[in-house]
Amino acid sequence: MIPNDPIEHLITLLSRLPGLGRRSARRAVLRMLMDPAERMLPLADALTAAAAAVRPCETCGNLDAHSPCAICSDRHRDRKLVCVVEGVADLWALERAHAHRGTYHVLGGLLSALGGTGPDDLSVTPLLRRIEAEHIEEVILALPATVDGATTAHYLTDRLKPTGTTVTRLAQGVPIGGALDVLDDGTLAAAFKARRPL
Amino acid sequence: MIPNDPIEHLITLLSRLPGLGRRSARRAVLRMLMDPAERMLPLADALTAAAAAVRPCETCGNLDAHSPCAICSDRHRDRKLVCVVEGVADLWALERAHAHRGTYHVLGGLLSALGGTGPDDLSVTPLLRRIEAEHIEEVILALPATVDGATTAHYLTDRLKPTGTTVTRLAQGVPIGGALDVLDDGTLAAAFKARRPL
Structure with missing residues (x-):
């Protein structure tokens, strides 16, 4: 009323x-x-x-008013270094952190048996094509530290092996500023296992 | 970027x-x-x-696509009973609670010495005019239980006295479902003082 x-x-x-x-x-x-x-x-x-105005970048999948997007058309970016992300939100987060000086590739999701997402639903073939065409030297998998993220990382590592490109993933461990006693057991165990010399 | x-x-x-x-x-x-x-x-x-489409109702100040608004033009509403509220948000809240079967009058603010809001900034003259023109029998002050709300209620009671209309205010006390031990002291004291026979 x-x-x-x-x-x-x-x-x-x-x-x-x-x-x-x-x-x-x-x-x-x-x-x-x-x-x-x-x-x-x-x-x-x-x-x-x-x-x-906004559309997905035909090269990397980022959302922008131009295609190729501002990142893909930036000459100062290292095109030999491609960071693979699940979605545009992750791409924006990495940009805000100024974490990456190369370009990106948006997968558009993660492999998920439960969610019914298979390899054909993700932008894998375009990634392989980019690696060949642009002579990419390193592919950084910036995928979430979840089961689906790990499954996808595993799958991509297999698929990328024949290309000879280096495949890396983000480090896992204690978040900056994170107190140990409130951290979940999985992260704590992973950080302990992956300890590094000082 | x-x-x-x-x-x-x-x-x-x-x-x-x-x-x-x-x-x-x-x-x-x-x-x-x-x-x-x-x-x-x-x-x-x-x-x-x-x-x-949306504009303030010229009668009560409610926001609606028509003026007079849906409430003012509803024949089933008791026009002798006017509920005075600070703003449209309060009007909507009372309507959602089905608390009132009369009409409304939106003041457009509260008297506030600190905020520099005086009587002329509020819709007081239109209210007095409505009381005369529509022979309103009861004015219910549904104002917040704050210092400014109490000041405004006090001022309105004075201004409405000459009209001879009955002026009431909302009851104050323990909120429904409210535990006593988490209630602030002011509310608890007010509820105690205003206790009613069972």
């Missing part, structure tokens, strides 16, 4: 976004309705513009 | 909404970019539609 059609509809759409429940969607809509010209219309325009 | 213009711009706008930080805005944008036609364009349309 109360928040009638256009408002209710907007709240429903907003509340479907990850991280926003119905309560926070309602607050956001109310805030925006206080100043529609300043808050709602620019957001509507930004959504329309992004939907029209 | 990475999430370039249209994406970064959208994340910035989204992260300004209450309840969304930069991190969750980023997640929301990534999710939407997976399916722009299904997720971004409908949201853009809903924002544009709401910005165009």
